[in-house]
Amino acid sequence: AQKVTQAQTEISVVEKEDVTLDCVYETRDTTYYLFWYKQPPSGELVFLIRRNSFDEQNEISGRYSWNFQKSTSSFNFTITASQVVDSAVYFCALSEGYNQGGKLIFGQGTELSVKP
Amino acid sequence: GAVVSQHPSRVICKSGTSVKIECRSLDFQATTMFWYRQFPKQSLMLMATSNEGSKATYEQGVEKDKFLINHASLTLSTLTVTSAHPEDSSFYICSARGRRSGANVLTFGAGSRLTVL
Numbered sequence: 090a091q092k093v094t095q096a097q098t099e100i101s102v103v104e105k106e107d108v109t110l111d112c113v114y115e116t117r118d119t120t121y122y123l124f125w126y127k128q129p130p131s132g133e134l135v136f137l138i139r140r141n142s143f144d145e146q147n148e149i150s151g152r153y154s155w156n157f158q159k160s161t162s163s164f165n166f167t168i169t170a171s172q173v174v175d176s177a178v179y180f181c182a183l184s185e186g187y188n189q190g191g192k193l194i195f196g197q198g199t200e201l202s203v204k205p
Numbered sequence: 206g207a208v209v210s211q212h213p214s215r216v217i218c219k220s221g222t223s224v225k226i227e228c229r230s231l232d233f234q235a236t237t238m239f240w241y242r243q244f245p246k247q248s249l250m251l252m253a254t255s256n257e258g259s260k261a262t263y264e265q266g267v268e269k270d271k272f273l274i275n276h277a278s279l280t281l282s283t284l285t286v287t288s289a290h291p292e293d294s295s296f297y298i299c300s301a302r303g304r305r306s307g308a309n310v311l312t313f314g315a316g317s318r319l320t321v322l
Contacts, residue, residue: 126313132243132296133315180248191237191302191311195249 091116093183095196102171103204110166110199112181118142123157123164124182124193134180140164171203207233209301211314218289219322226284226317228299233310234279235301240272243296243316255282279303289321 092115102108114123125137138148140157148155152169168175178200182193208231218224228238237256241249255261255276263269271293273285282301286293298316302309 131315132298132318134298134313136313191300192239192251192254193249193300194251197248 091183091185091194093181093194093196095179095181095199097199098197099200099202101202101204104173105170106203107167107169108171108201108203110168110179110181110201112164112166112196114162114164114181114183116162116183116185118185120185122184124184125155125164125166126180126182128178128180128198130177137166137179168201171201173203173205176201176203207301207303207305207310207312209235209299209312209314211299211317213317214315215318215320217320217322220290221288223285223287224289224319226286226297226299226319228282228284228301228314230280230301230303230312233301233303233305235282235303236279237302238276238282239300239302240274240282240284241298241300243298245296249298252284286319289319291321294319294321 094113121142123140127135145157154167156165178198180198181196184193210229210231212227216224239254240252242252243249251264252267253261253263253274255274257276257279261274271287276282296316296318299314302311
């Protein structure tokens with residue numbers, strides 16, 4: 090069965106600290122997609138990244154970076170030099186067979202609080 | 206990029222009334238739309254999947270007669286909460302899947318916050 094686990098329910102850091110949000114997933118499929126979304130208090134989901142199961146290269150986008158490791162079924166997200174505007178709930182999600190699906194299984198979410 | 210409009214963003218209604226939420230893909234044709242529900246401080250849970258022109262597929266535990274989903278065109282899906290009760294108060298989010306400029310897209314709406322008094 091598919092499952093996404095974000096073990097950290099809440100994280101609090103001080104501005105400029107680096108922070109890593111963990112995501113562990115379970116799936117039987119060999120083809121799948123992983124996502125990260127940011128949800129600010131307004132509720133709208135902000136897309137951050139999509140990674141397919143065949144691409145294990147790490148990715149960096151500005152202060153954001155992602156570490157995908159199939160060996161441990163993890164897709165962790167790191168924010169470098171965190172800022173107050175990074176405060177939000179972050180969701181990791183899994184989709185099997187993206188080209189045929191698009192149905193996402195979400196993790197429980199991690200609420201990140203960045204204090205000035 | 207691909208844009209999905211969801212309306213209304215907030216709605217307050219009395220218990221026993223019905224509420225309709227619209228999800229529109231503005232610049233692409235959505236062959237499939239998904240409806241999620243999110244209770245406060247919780248994750249998003251898929252309620253149903255709708256394909257244009259066919260009946261929606263509901264997830265286990267979701268009442269079909271209470272949450273009516275219609276996907277009558279390639280750009281519009283609606284969710285109607287019938288005979289709403291306070292326990293239906295939640296944040297409802299749609300996503301739309303289709304193709305735009307030759308690429309697959311999957312985009313979320315901004316969500317609709319329902320409060321049932």
